[in-house]
Amino acid sequence: MPRPATHIFRLLKWGRTLARHGALRGIERDINTPPPVKRLARIARLGTFQPQEPDYAGAFQEIGPAAIKLGQTLATRPDLVGDAAAHNLLSLQDSLPPVPFSEIEASIASSFGQPVEELFSEIDPQPVGAASIAQVHRGITTDGKKVAIKVLRPGIRERFARDIDTYEWAAAHLEALGGEAERLRPRLTIANFKRWTNRELDLRREAASASELADKMNGVEGYLIPAIDWDRTNGRVMTVDWIDGIKISKVDELKAKGHDLDDLARRLVIAFLTQAISGGFFHADMHQGNLFVQDDGTIAAIDFGIMGRIDRRARAWLAEILYGLTTGNYRRVAEIHFEAQYVPSYHSVDEFATALRAVGEPMRGKPVSELSVGQMLDGLFAITRDFDMQTQPHLLLLQKSMVMVEGIATQLNSQINMWDVSEPYVRSWIRDELGPEAALADRIREDTQTLLRLPDLIRRIEDRFPAKGGAPDPPPLPQIELMWEGRKGAGRKLMGYLVAAAIGAGGIFAAMQLGWLG
Secondary structure, eight states: OOOHHHHHHHHHHHHHHHHHTTTTHHHHHOTTSOHHHHHHHHHHTTTOOOOSSOOHHHHHHHHOHHHHHHHHHHTTOHHHHOHHHHHHHTTOOOOOOOOOHHHHHHHHHHHHTSOGGGTEEEEOSSOSEEOSSEEEEEEEETTSOEEEEEEEOTTHHHHHHHHHHHHHHHHHHHHTTOTHHHHHOHHHHHHHHHHHHHHHTOHHHHHHHHHHHHHHTTTOTTEEOOOBOGGGOOSSEEEEEOOOSEETTOHHHHHHTTOOHHHHHHHHHHHHHIIIIIISEEESOOOGGGEEEOTTSOEEEOOOSSEEEOOHHHHHHHHHHHHHHHHTOHHHHHHHHHHTTSSOTTSOHHHHHHHHHHHHTTTTTOOGGGOOHHHHHHHHHHHHHHTTOOOOHHHHHHHHHHHHHHHHHHHHOTTOOHHHHHHHHHHHHHHHHSOHHHHHHHHHHHHHOOOOOHHHHHHHHOTTSOSSTTOOOOOOOOOOOOTTTTOOHHHHHHHHHHHHHHHHHSHHHHHHSTTTTO
């Protein structure tokens, strides 16, 4: 276990990098920042030349691989980092200079315990992609099959473990400040981040995720998951079928090939809803670089390192929430939040319904081109603060994925209405999967406008599910001794200032300080 001095040194070094990119400026300006932290942020940037606008993405890119992954996670958390920082972090590119091919070749050989030539007849030394965790090469197996070979960067597991230790230490001290920090649960954010990255660092897990998703999407036309070559896959190397196609972001090339962009956008949305609601297991990294369109119009997905999972109860709640928003039944959506125990019972259901209406009504019936996703998320996160909602990490990953899908669909068809596309699918799933009682409730709601509650009917036939919305139990959090524990008076106060100095000038505090970056 590293000593506190080691964590402080790392945080100060990262904080200096953030300062050079102007990423500490928001801490100084925000009225919620304690005066000692403001002073320490000013000290951290002394002698630096800062850009006019903060560049959080550039800072995380410079800090290194674990910071890149953390930055991508924080891009989905404007409630933690502020809207401006979250928007900037969305531009964070998960790319680094490639590892020399000789090291990649040696890693493949050592991981399989046999010469590379016995596995592959050809590997292109030039990678087709070099990300923070792994890089991908095109190859041909000894039996003549075209494949993509994904190989972990040498030493990446050790580097991630070292940095995450410091993230956990900083998050524990931040949460110990209490108040809003405790509500936002930064320790849980880091715990989930650690769990997700550990999955990415074991390529067998990614291969298994791809295989499972392929099973769940079996029978869905026009959506392809590449097959895994299990004989050439282990913890550090993954081999999959090579995908030929046009990146879904290259709209002009898709048009030139004669693809129906409106149909592609619709099928992409339905494919995601099928994964999330029907399967409860979804591709959570559906950005433009991970989706291709083949000649026959099939959408092919790659890179399954980040996956989301929600159980049947949570899917039922999700379907009801989406259906309630598409039909304008904000009272029902509010009740779902209370029944799922997302909102404490001392709040008013009616007040929460009104708050949801303020966010939902401006979106209904309008194409995405006329909506501001940033404003919508700002409104939703304001509600979470006003109604003391604790963070639900399993739903945040789903939300991030929905925003990604919406962005790609909008590029393909700027006039697409996400609600119109989603509503028939969600309504059909509720009727087909939740039984005749759900269909009866839906018909009565439409015909008589009663307040008959669908979850009441669901519970009669599915009472084995817990009444907490399917939220998984949080992962165990590490026991971290706070620097000021066991100290009294001036000694405790001094330790508190030392920790504030480390965190206030460091990357984690700068990235997570309750919106102080905005």
